Amino acid sequence: MPAHIGRPETALAEHRVTTDELIEHVRATNRHPDDPSRDHRSMALWERLMRNSGVQHRYWSRPLPEVTQAAGVARRAETAFNDALALAETAAQRALDVAGLDPGDIDAIVTSHTTSWTVPGLDVHLIERLGLRPTISRMPLATLACSGGAHALVRALQYTQARPLGARVLVVVAETLSTIYHESEQTPQSMIYRTLFGDSAAATIVTGVHRGNAGELDGCIITDGFELAMPNSRDRYWGAIDAQGLHFDSTRAAARAAADALPYVTDWLGTRTVEWAGVHPGGPRIIDDVIEGLGLDTDKHGRHSHASLAENGNLGGAAVLDVLRRTYDEPPAPGAPGALLAFGPGFTVAAVYGAWA
Structure with missing residues (x-):
């Protein structure tokens, strides 16, 4: 049984921070008084890396001076x-309102959230805040990071397929990726990540569809899901926690990880055609490698991913839902088959396949 993904709602954080502001902050806070020439050499590299991120500005939940303070892991x-x-509550409530649903209409909730540790998790908090049924099915996902949104769609699809009468599943993904900014870090990787990420939440309603009434719906109808933990790829990029907080790190192999994973994706697709794609905006190269690997035109079919990256930064697990939101605003032709794909630490891939109704 297929499932319908409603138009996602994205809630961006409050404080808009430009890449120029971040570059000036790095310039002002990374001084080597004993060797001024070292400042120039390092800053030239760092600025090039930061400008190559493809991000013009991003939104953070806290202002730049607060984000860059050394506050310690607990705070x-x-x-x-x-x-x-x-942010998650805002996005979820918007998704319910747009769908015209009451909290009691939701049968299951799938959440993804990686950028802070807490027990109970996001799912339990949202049940209370949104007024969802206390007996609702819960599927909390953690440590997925950037692949969280696509993984959540796979889980929502599987849940609806397991119920003959269908179901309504609330998918909510929230990340505060600004928390990985540490002023003391001075590696090339840290300069990339501090520029790349934004804070947000995104939510959508996934509803089981009877084939008889699929033609009555508008939007994205998915029929299949895919998950991959690529062999021997845990050295691509990862997260770590120390006394200062959460950090992301990677090797140079991370840049080609999405391209290396594409043969697995194309094997899954088989002979099925792809006429549009929503690709996780993890960076300009990731977008272009995947779009080209699917046989599509990067300018045409990568435009929503590039726009999301430029305007919001990489939103982690919420990013692919923001790309789908933009696809709803400029939809493919009715009946056009396509896929949503996202990539996460591990190196992992999650995707769903379907068509535009």
């Missing part, structure tokens, strides 16, 4: 979770 984690929860 950072608490702040990051509370901010993610507030």
